[in-house]
Amino acid sequence: MMDKKLLDLKKEVYFANKRLVEEDLVIFTFGNVSGIDRQQGIIAIKPSGVDYDKISWQDIVLVSLEGQVIDSSLKPSSDTKTHLKLYREFPLIGGVAHTHSRYASSFAQAKLSVKCLGTTHADYFYGEIPCTELISDKAIEQDYEEETGILIVDTFNTTKLDYMQIKACLVAGHGPFTWGSNADDAGYMSKVLEEIARQNFLTQLLNPDVEPLKKTLQNKHYFRKHGKDAYYGQDHQD
Amino acid sequence: MMDKKLLDLKKEVYFANKRLVEEDLVIFTFGNVSGIDRQQGIIAIKPSGVDYDKISWQDIVLVSLEGQVIDSSLKPSSDTKTHLKLYREFPLIGGVAHTHSRYASSFAQAKLSVKCLGTTHADYFYGEIPCTELISDKAIEQDYEEETGILIVDTFNTTKLDYMQIKACLVAGHGPFTWGSNADDAGYMSKVLEEIARQNFLTQLLNPDVEPLKKTLQNKHYFRKHGKDAYYGQDHQD
Amino acid sequence: MMDKKLLDLKKEVYFANKRLVEEDLVIFTFGNVSGIDRQQGIIAIKPSGVDYDKISWQDIVLVSLEGQVIDSSLKPSSDTKTHLKLYREFPLIGGVAHTHSRYASSFAQAKLSVKCLGTTHADYFYGEIPCTELISDKAIEQDYEEETGILIVDTFNTTKLDYMQIKACLVAGHGPFTWGSNADDAGYMSKVLEEIARQNFLTQLLNPDVEPLKKTLQNKHYFRKHGKDAYYGQDHQD
Amino acid sequence: MMDKKLLDLKKEVYFANKRLVEEDLVIFTFGNVSGIDRQQGIIAIKPSGVDYDKISWQDIVLVSLEGQVIDSSLKPSSDTKTHLKLYREFPLIGGVAHTHSRYASSFAQAKLSVKCLGTTHADYFYGEIPCTELISDKAIEQDYEEETGILIVDTFNTTKLDYMQIKACLVAGHGPFTWGSNADDAGYMSKVLEEIARQNFLTQLLNPDVEPLKKTLQNKHYFRKHGKDAYYGQDHQD
Numbered sequence: 001m002m003d004k005k006l007l008d009l010k011k012e013v014y015f016a017n018k019r020l021v022e023e024d025l026v027i028f029t030f031g032n033v034s035g036i037d038r039q040q041g042i043i044a045i046k047p048s049g050v051d052y053d054k055i056s057w058q059d060i061v062l063v064s065l066e067g068q069v070i071d072s073s074l075k076p077s078s079d080t081k082t083h084l085k086l087y088r089e090f091p092l093i094g095g096v097a098h099t100h101s102r103y104a105s106s107f108a109q110a111k112l113s114v115k116c117l118g119t120t121h122a123d124y125f126y127g128e129i130p131c132t133e134l135i136s137d138k139a140i141e142q143d144y145e146e147e148t149g150i151l152i153v154d155t156f157n158t159t160k161l162d163y164m165q166i167k168a169c170l171v172a173g174h175g176p177f178t179w180g181s182n183a184d185d186a187g188y189m190s191k192v193l194e195e196i197a198r199q200n201f202l203t204q205l206l207n208p209d210v211e212p213l214k215k216t217l218q219n220k221h222y223f224r225k226h227g228k229d230a231y232y233g234q235d236h237q238d
Numbered sequence: 239m240m241d242k243k244l245l246d247l248k249k250e251v252y253f254a255n256k257r258l259v260e261e262d263l264v265i266f267t268f269g270n271v272s273g274i275d276r277q278q279g280i281i282a283i284k285p286s287g288v289d290y291d292k293i294s295w296q297d298i299v300l301v302s303l304e305g306q307v308i309d310s311s312l313k314p315s316s317d318t319k320t321h322l323k324l325y326r327e328f329p330l331i332g333g334v335a336h337t338h339s340r341y342a343s344s345f346a347q348a349k350l351s352v353k354c355l356g357t358t359h360a361d362y363f364y365g366e367i368p369c370t371e372l373i374s375d376k377a378i379e380q381d382y383e384e385e386t387g388i389l390i391v392d393t394f395n396t397t398k399l400d401y402m403q404i405k406a407c408l409v410a411g412h413g414p415f416t417w418g419s420n421a422d423d424a425g426y427m428s429k430v431l432e433e434i435a436r437q438n439f440l441t442q443l444l445n446p447d448v449e450p451l452k453k454t455l456q457n458k459h460y461f462r463k464h465g466k467d468a469y470y471g472q473d474h475q476d
Numbered sequence: 477m478m479d480k481k482l483l484d485l486k487k488e489v490y491f492a493n494k495r496l497v498e499e500d501l502v503i504f505t506f507g508n509v510s511g512i513d514r515q516q517g518i519i520a521i522k523p524s525g526v527d528y529d530k531i532s533w534q535d536i537v538l539v540s541l542e543g544q545v546i547d548s549s550l551k552p553s554s555d556t557k558t559h560l561k562l563y564r565e566f567p568l569i570g571g572v573a574h575t576h577s578r579y580a581s582s583f584a585q586a587k588l589s590v591k592c593l594g595t596t597h598a599d600y601f602y603g604e605i606p607c608t609e610l611i612s613d614k615a616i617e618q619d620y621e622e623e624t625g626i627l628i629v630d631t632f633n634t635t636k637l638d639y640m641q642i643k644a645c646l647v648a649g650h651g652p653f654t655w656g657s658n659a660d661d662a663g664y665m666s667k668v669l670e671e672i673a674r675q676n677f678l679t680q681l682l683n684p685d686v687e688p689l690k691k692t693l694q695n696k697h698y699f700r701k702h703g704k705d706a707y708y709g710q711d712h713q714d
Numbered sequence: 715m716m717d718k719k720l721l722d723l724k725k726e727v728y729f730a731n732k733r734l735v736e737e738d739l740v741i742f743t744f745g746n747v748s749g750i751d752r753q754q755g756i757i758a759i760k761p762s763g764v765d766y767d768k769i770s771w772q773d774i775v776l777v778s779l780e781g782q783v784i785d786s787s788l789k790p791s792s793d794t795k796t797h798l799k800l801y802r803e804f805p806l807i808g809g810v811a812h813t814h815s816r817y818a819s820s821f822a823q824a825k826l827s828v829k830c831l832g833t834t835h836a837d838y839f840y841g842e843i844p845c846t847e848l849i850s851d852k853a854i855e856q857d858y859e860e861e862t863g864i865l866i867v868d869t870f871n872t873t874k875l876d877y878m879q880i881k882a883c884l885v886a887g888h889g890p891f892t893w894g895s896n897a898d899d900a901g902y903m904s905k906v907l908e909e910i911a912r913q914n915f916l917t918q919l920l921n922p923d924v925e926p927l928k929k930t931l932q933n934k935h936y937f938r939k940h941g942k943d944a945y946y947g948q949d950h951q952d
Binding site for chain 3: 831832833834902905906909912913914916917919920921924927928930931934938939945946947948
Binding site for chain 4: 117118119120188191192195198199200202203205206207210213214216217220224225231232233234
């Protein structure tokens with residue numbers, strides 16, 4: 001009989017995937033969310049190209065961190081190797097989401113990062129959300145999905161960004177990946193990213209010369225919600 | 239008594255038409271979807287200008303490939319001849335949809351093709367979605383709806399596009415036509431086209447100099463979902 | 477006891493007003509729709525500034541063509557005199573609608589007419605939808621709402637437009653008025669206008685140099701739906 | 715036992731906060747609304763960072779005008795001091811709302827006021843809705859949320875705007891604050907502001923050279939709804 005924790009993980013991943021549609025982040029079966037059990041080194045991820053109306057949470061696929069399908073007759077998402085790469089390289093994350101949401105994907109297609117233009121952004125992301133380089137032909141030929149994960153990780157390493165302070169990356173010509181403490185939180189970050197990208201888009205149309213928010217104000221908003229001096233929400237001591 | 243297959247076709251076409259409204263691709267009675275029974279050479283199509291609340295699936299009109307109304311007291315869609323032309327010239331298709339969806343129609347009005355700017359596009363269409371020339375005055379006078387179909391077919395022939403790899407065409411100054419394996423699939427392609435046109439629009443506003451996605455990346459995404467080496471979804475062998 | 481026809485008119489006007497909100501053409505109590513009983517020379521119109529949740533169809537106000545309130549303790553819409561002017565000058569119309577819908581109002585604020593850029597427009601309006609001049613200070617001081625009606629009528633007279641072929645006008649700096657055969661039809665035209673204005677907006681952003689649709693194609697689409705040679709819909713003979 | 719008036723205030727504030735989400739002005743728990751009991755000098759405000767599905771109206775936090783939490787184990791919104799400042803300086807207001815609504819926030823991020831371009835604006839706000847200066851580093855360090863309130867008040871004082879005629883202010887790089895006669899009315903103004911900002915945005919894209927609405931027309935629309943000569947709505951004498 002399957003581990004209770006893995007069953008719960010499947011359920012959580014199932015609902016996080018459905019939520020992408022409910023939140024209008026994807027149409028049809030575009031996009032995918034996964035979650036991980038770090039102790040067992042097993043992730044749960046959406047099956048590839050299936051209709052949500054035709055599957056139940058039991059159909060969520062379990063895959064080992066090395067890419068072995070554990071329990072399912074269904075194939076996991078074609079983007080599974082990208083997720084696995086992120087879990088292996090970003091050891092503190094518990095969930096990954098990939099969407100084709102309109103505004104974030106448009107920034108990715110335009111090959112532009114999402115600059116921090118306001119406090120809504122600063123409340124969630126500490127600095128601009130990077131866009132990768134366009135993937136190389138060699139990487140496409142070799143192991144495309146794994147290489148997409150490598151591209152994201154390299155983008156963070158090269159620019160010395162902290163993946164726990166900026167839980168999102170745009171893959172050039174493709175779309176956004178986000179992550180968080182678990183599957184639901186990863187999906188939540190996708191929604192926040194989309195809203196921020198949308199306001200960024202509108203702001204640039206209103207004022208093409210707009211400058212990024214000054215660092216002192218970014219600091220104020222980010223750190224009133226994150227870290228040891230946070231005072232937003234109910235979980236902190238004043 | 240009517241053939242069971244034709245009754246089923248009527249139902250499928252009825253629901254595919256209603257779905258255009260539910261998916262926010264048309265308002266009121268704009269747009270139309272049809273499906274075909276290739277063996278009998280009969281199509282089922284929406285009656286012209288009727289309110290969905292006032293008809294049932296039985297009211298869907300059957301028309302022969304030559305344009306003869308078979309079973310109905312209602313007149314078929316005024317665009318029927320366009321559909322018939324596509325069925326006759328594109329023998330592998332099983333459904334046709336025509337909408338006035340916002341973004342795709344705006345590209346058609348702007349007389350612009352929808353260039354492939356990202357993998358969302360490449361997942362569904364192999365290359366840019368063409369926009370026809372503006373229909374000639376002679377064609378308007380002669381047999382407008384039939385000529386609209388000819389215009390689409392000519393656009394594909396002249397540019398040597400494969401109608402099975404690009405299941406959509408914008409008619410200049412008018413709007414999009416899409417097709418697929420059946421009525422529902424044709425409507426599905428209308429929804430995908432609209433989403434892609436919308437992201438294309440946003441991308442161009444963000445970066446007017448954006449280049450089409452490089453061919454290697456287009457190939458990767460299109461062929462991981464289509465053809466003999468596909469590995470997306472559940473129907474392929476790895 | 478009140479005339480059955482007037483009671484029915486009240487109901488129709490009540491639902492046409494509610495529909496403005498349901499169709500997302502107005503927020504809150506913005507906008508107003510009226511309908512007329514031509515035989516009795518009486519219009520029914522929304523009370524001024526009331527919440528739809530707090531009124532019933534009985535609260536719709538009856539007003540004579542000369543502006544006399546007939547049956548209500550509630551004041552009619554502050555725009556009543558504009559409606560009355562249109563009914564007196566446009567004898568063939570049976571309903572008037574005024575909204576603050578986003579795209580149509582934005583054209584009015586930009587003081588731009590809505591040019592015919594595609595067949596969606598040509599299916600409903602025969603040529604561009606005019607925008608009035610900005611109302612004069614004298615007209616504002618004198619009898620603002622009546623003068624707004626005069627402005628619309630003058631716009632049609634000066635440019636020799638046929639109010640039965642173009643059932644809409646943008647009032648500069650203000651918003652759209654539409655009309656039709658009855659209250660419901662007037663509201664319907666508001667929805668169509670908003671959709672067309674939206675596509676027009678998108679088209680101009682995609683292609684600032686776009687030309688109006690050629691007249692031959694406008695004629696084809698308009699007259700396949702209107703007039704003696706119409707063949708769209710179920711009410712015409714082929 | 716708690717004062718009946720304060721219980722009612724909590725309820726009103728609870729529903730006004732939920733309405734921000736229902737009206738699509740905020741996603742998740744972004745934004746906050748408060749209301750005040752002027753006699754007792756007590757405000758009711760949303761707890762900081764909580765999920766609406768997990769709280770009831772009883773969880774709304776009561777805070778004295780001096781900032782003392784009165785009855786709750788939950789921490790009040792992190793923006794509470796901004797609200798309190800507004801209540802102390804604007805003695806005629808009964809509610810305050812803060813959102814991150816798309817268009818209003820984009821104007822704030824672009825550091826642009828919302829100019830009056832049409833009668834929809836003039837119906838609600840007498841003149842342009844100001845955007846503050848960017849908050850100083852000193853103010854950020856000192857007492858950020860209180861200083862945000864000071865910034866708003868200073869903006870109105872410096873430009874001699876009447877806070878009862880313009881019930882909204884954009885905080886540069888941040889987002890909108892609105893106010894009204896009570897919590898619900900403050901949220902209502904947030905919705906109106908968002909709609910007006912959206913139409914303003916569209917208008918500027920259509921016509922970048924658009925001029926503000928002439929003062930005579932602004933006067934007409936504002937004063938037909940406000941003040942002693944108002945004749946819009948049911949509460950005035952003609």
